[in-house]
Amino acid sequence: MGNVRLLEDQDFKDYARLSLEAYPAMYPKMSEEQIDGWIKRMQAQQAEKSDIQYYGYFDGDKLLGAMRTHTFTMNVHGVDMLAGGVGNVCVDLTHKKEHIAKEMMQHFHGLYMDMGASMVLLWPFRSDFYMKMGYGYSPKYNKYMYKPSDLPRGSKEGVAFMTEYDVDDLLECFNRYAAATHGMIYKKRRFFERFLQRYKVVGYRNGDRIEGFMGFNFKKLLPDHPLLQNIEIEYMIYENPTALSRLLAFLQTQLDQVDRLEFLTLDDDLHYVSSDPRNGEPHIFFINQESNVQGIGLMYRVLNKRLFFEKLAPHDFNGVSLRVKFNIRD
Known part of the structure; x- marks a missing residue:
């Protein structure tokens, strides 16, 4: 099992390489100058500890996977909730099918659970992969x-x-x-x-x-x-x-x-x-x-079920009050 941690300045060149290899159709041919500018913007965001942060999956000192996290405030039925987002999940092409993406997603979930987020969301590359992790579909x-x-x-x-x-x-x-x-x-x-x-x-x-x-x-x-x-x-x-x-x-x-x-x-x-x-x-x-x-676009997962419903306490569900039992398998 590898180690997931925040990227440091020297890691971003490898992060850019992984991204370009994982999503060749999404990233057009970029010049060295454009890649350097992209790396500098990411390093600045990381240094500022902004609501966008970059993480990597490391085997020793080698970067084998990476992801970008976003911290949001989201309107859920008129209640502002803290939410987490993840994007640009990428894995070294020579290390696919080694559960690296799964371990990064588990780290992401734990990170935002500790931050007190009620929900997490993402744009899926493979919706069936994320359905298995408890994500559901948004409106079409x-x-x-x-x-x-x-x-x-x-x-x-x-x-x-x-x-x-x-x-x-x-x-x-x-x-x-x-x-x-x-x-x-x-x-x-x-x-x-x-x-x-x-x-x-x-x-x-x-x-x-x-x-x-x-x-x-x-x-x-x-x-x-x-x-x-x-x-x-x-x-x-x-x-x-x-x-x-x-x-x-x-x-x-x-x-x-x-x-x-x-x-x-x-x-x-x-x-x-x-x-x-x-x-x-x-x-x-x-x-x-x-x-x-x-x-099908965004997918959502209720991360902290108890906190989610506690936050929704002020919401009126059309005057209906009832007791519901959820059987949750995670």
């Missing part, structure tokens, strides 16, 4: 693909591109939405600093408050066709119907240079915003035409 993620011309026309008043000067207002908007929405995880300021680097960000401002925003990128459809593209919207947050209508009006006006708008969202009812809810694919089953596709 949706992908809708609508033509801009099928969205409602309307006013774009208050809509503008966001800049680094809007980071604090974006953070406040998101966290107000998170505080009102079951299952949401509160963000930190640095998330939006990176968010503005990764996406084109358009927001709706009402007076001195941002009340809705979206993060999107243009997606080229054919390598040899410079004029055929979609807009892929990975984030869309809105606090009220006006914010939604202003953001949709902005998207509707992109019809001259965009084929379809790809919405990635947990919203099961987004098809109501389009005059034609079909997603452009000729798929039909029992006279039902495809409006969206779905996928």
